[in-house]
Amino acid sequence: MAITETAYAKINLALHVRGKREDGYHEIETLFAFVDAGDTILAKPAERDTLTTVGEFAQALDNPFDNLVMRALNTLPRPQGLDVTLEKNLPIAAGLGGGSADAGAIFRIVEHYHGLPEDWHFRAERLGADVPSCVKSEMAIGRGTGTELEAVENDMAGMAVLLVNPRIPLPTAPVFKAWAGEDRGALPTGTAREIAQNGRNDLREPAIEICPQIADILEELSREEPFQFEMSGSGATCFALYEQTAARDEAARRIAGAHPEWWQMTGKLR
Template identity: 40%
Template sequence: MTTTKGAFCEPAPAKVNLTLHVTGQRADGYHLLDSLVMFTALGDVVTVAAAERLTLTIDGPFSAGLTADNDNLVMRAARSFGVTNGAAITLTKNLPVASGIGGGSADAAAALRALSRLWGLPIPDSATILKLGADVPVCMTSELSRMHGIGDRIDTLGPAPMLDILLVNPNVAVSTAQVFGGLASKSNAPMAADMPDPRDRDDWVTWLLAQRNDLETPARIAAPTIDDVLGSLSAQVGSTLARMSGSGATCFALFKDGTSRDAAAATLRLSHPTWWIAETGAAPT
């Protein structure tokens, strides 16, 4: 959180599902997950300032197509405080929309943190936060987190491993409902229990290779271009793991070092100029 001339600026880091195991489905339709989540240094930004009424302005490279109305998740987060306080909220949208990296949920979480400071009010309780969306609770922190259940059970694990990450989105929208609906099995094994020390990069990559994103297969069927993204990332020199994040279509690759990651980014920008490609690492905690 930073403060500038009475305005509070809160980062909304991109969420990367390093793993995403679908372990069941409740009678009400909600899916049960076991997911390891990290946040990156790259993300949107929410800025709030005192005002007589509640307003939202959206700018940034991915602002087109977003509507600053009462149904926007940021506005819903503001109203979840249950007060009539005003605020001028600005959402700077640096992440692709509906891309599987938690943009909207991270924006809502950032709005909650920023408005809590601006208004001097406690952040709403966990049940209220969960009603905003299944990913909002985990986005309340930038620490490495293990998300269970429908997103309501969060184990924070401390600072994320210092991985060199490349994010790629082919600028194709994927329906989360369609991806979940395409799952061949709704009851799969959870993550392995022998999670390594986050300070050991090599052990982390080895462990992650043995885990899964169960949504990857149905997402690849829904959007075959994801195959191209994952194949291109895997083929890059220094790439140690390529996987889809969330329900897609953003994919990520881990690299042995920042030099090989940056070289891969340059190569992919030349070969796929329409893709969104971003170099990043773990968010500060």
């Protein structure tokens, strides 16, 4: 029987870069959150693994058979294959963990059919630093490169979310390379709301240097005075959180009218 999974869009409600490691990666502290919308994956048992990509951003995948969906399938032992259709609704290189979210959804699909191996976290970690968080797709604090996960009191579930992207891919590596190298302090403590309110995104300024449109989006998102607005991850997607759905929808309508070239998605925090 076929099943459908949402690859939930990942946003960073705060992202503190603490330093560069000897292995070239960066030490970070972040608050991962997930929106109840994203890519859609349909899967059914098959003799061998197959992948079909559809949706607005399907053509942006340079090699769909070498993306994180196929890599996730290849890393999980199973007695049978899966016929997978990926509806790519999230933009590529957008700070939303799109590929990692797709991989996380594959882990949940395999868990449904066969269960996961005991070392699933290690297998997820090898695919990408934020893949382990995307497997669960639950709000969590991430440390190290983002793979060390800690529980946090989620007092933000159900908040309305607006995501906006200028349709400009922004790969992670150049943004981290442009980071000034200054440790501006640890992630705040407390509930998710307290961390989100008192945290920051240390990659915002280096990302704006590469993609100035991010500053334009943040300015637009500030106008309805949302609970929080910030760039997600390494960009270029920005988010705004609202206590009331009507305020989010009004902001979405206004921004779509002023900037029809920008991509949008709405949802709620999980």
